[in-house]
Amino acid sequence: MTSVSMLMTFVFAALVAGALLGIPRLLAPRRLTPVKAEPFECGKDPIAVSEGRFAIKFSTIAIFFILIDIELMFVWPWAVIYRRLGWFGFVEMMVFLAILMLGFLYIWRKGGLEWD
């Protein structure tokens, strides 16, 4: 029964919030002017898009990050049961890491990690 009263509270809250947002939309007058549409209404002209501009370099860094990120996803559970996996797990992980490190080495030597 407690869940019913909780549900009623949620519904009531949603109704109140919806009414507070909805009624002004119906009743209040709206006069949109270009000045009002600006991001800041403080008299200063906007000089750039609000998100700013990103260097494309970030996207390559993001791709390289996946290399390490995916590695962690596999290495973490491996580390948890490392002793039970024994030599089999060790060899498997070393093969995996060797392939991964080849990619890392490749990025490094090809200058992928240089910022400029």
Added chain:
Amino acid sequence: MTDLVMPPVLLGPLLPTLLVLGAGALVLLLDLSPRPQGKEVLGAVALAGIVGALLATLARWGKSGRAFHDMVVLDNFALFVNVVICYAAALSLLLSVDYVRRSRAESGEYYALVLFTTAGMMLLAAAGDLVVLFLALELMSLSLYVLAGLFTQALASSEASMKYFILGAFASSFMLYGIALTYGATGTTNLDRIAAAVAGRSHDPLFVIGMGLLLVGFGFKTSSVPFHMWVPDVYQGAPTCVTALIATGSKAAAFGALIRVLTVALRGAQPDWTALLWIVAVLTMTVGNVAAIAQSNLKRMLAYSSIAHAGYMLVGLVAGGMSGGGSVLFYLLTYTFTTAGAFGVVTLCERARAEAVEVGDYAGLAERHPVLAAALALFLLSLIGVPPLAGFVGKFYVFGAAVRAGYLWLTVVAVLNSALAAYYYLRVVVYMYMRQPEGAPVTYAPSLAGALALVVALVGIVALGVVPAPFVDLAQAAVAPLVR
């Protein structure tokens, strides 16, 4: 705490693929070495990897092997397709050594990516599970997307890469959706177990939709109409050596996987997919040939011709059974040598310091370079299907299988189509032998490796045309365990 059961690791069935991947890793490492060296070394390593894989494949012939809980099935069927793929990759590598240098697009990545895509193709033919099939397909496709855009300075090459990537990703998602629905309907992704689960209830709507979406994905990779839109633009824009690989290797791998999925997993639904493929085959042949007639660009014409040839192979698939499937495998072998050879001649011809791609560029080639012209003429005649070349025998077995299976009208359409195709192939021959060049004549861009590739392809089409029987027997024996 229970003991963990370690899965058995059998790398034997993966050996050919691993050799190719190992060569790819070696190419990457060599490319990093601080001592600057010619890129030919990388090309040689790549070729050695492919040849090694070919030898490993041939050595395993007759020994069926399964590994990783039936995820990989390296039976005679996969081995046969592997041989075709190895030849396609080797020819493409031989053609590219001088071609890529001439185009100033030489890089270590090129050879590594060719090896990675080859490994994907080989794994695709040996996939015994829909998940491995999808992974192999992506390994193959992602490398090819990059290879198609190898000429970063050329707008057409970038456009080809972009189009191939967007449409390919779209097709992959169709296929993935099909895999998901098939899994939902049958509860497994293993091809054998799908067949067992489907037996007797092949009209489950979930399964039918899943099968349809799978066929859409395959239709894209095998360039069948109505999923062929990418083919002309990609074949035209991509570097010609890469086009040769896309036209031969990736098509062979896709057909290999398609045959395995259809005859193993979807065995219970054969009447349904046969009816579907009948229509697709007719459309593919007709649209490919009719559109090819209107082309003035040789690469674009060969692209449409490759669509038409996919149609002929679909005829063999419709015929089904050991003779139908075997004829498709044999056709793939003949088609690979012929098409790789035809694109190979294009890589060796240049006009006014640019690649000679217009049909008109080839006017008068026979006078200046009779050997090159004769080679291209032979490849085109094989594509038409003139005896005693390989193309004729390939068509003969495919159409023969269709007639024996009772698909008379389909065969009539196919034969009419091949007659239609003679027009646009022979037009190139007429240009080479009977027209005078306008402006700068086409010249031969010397390349020892390229010439070697042409010789291999020529020997291939003549040998397959003159003594086809042993190879056809091998192809049929390879399909036999699948169809049972």
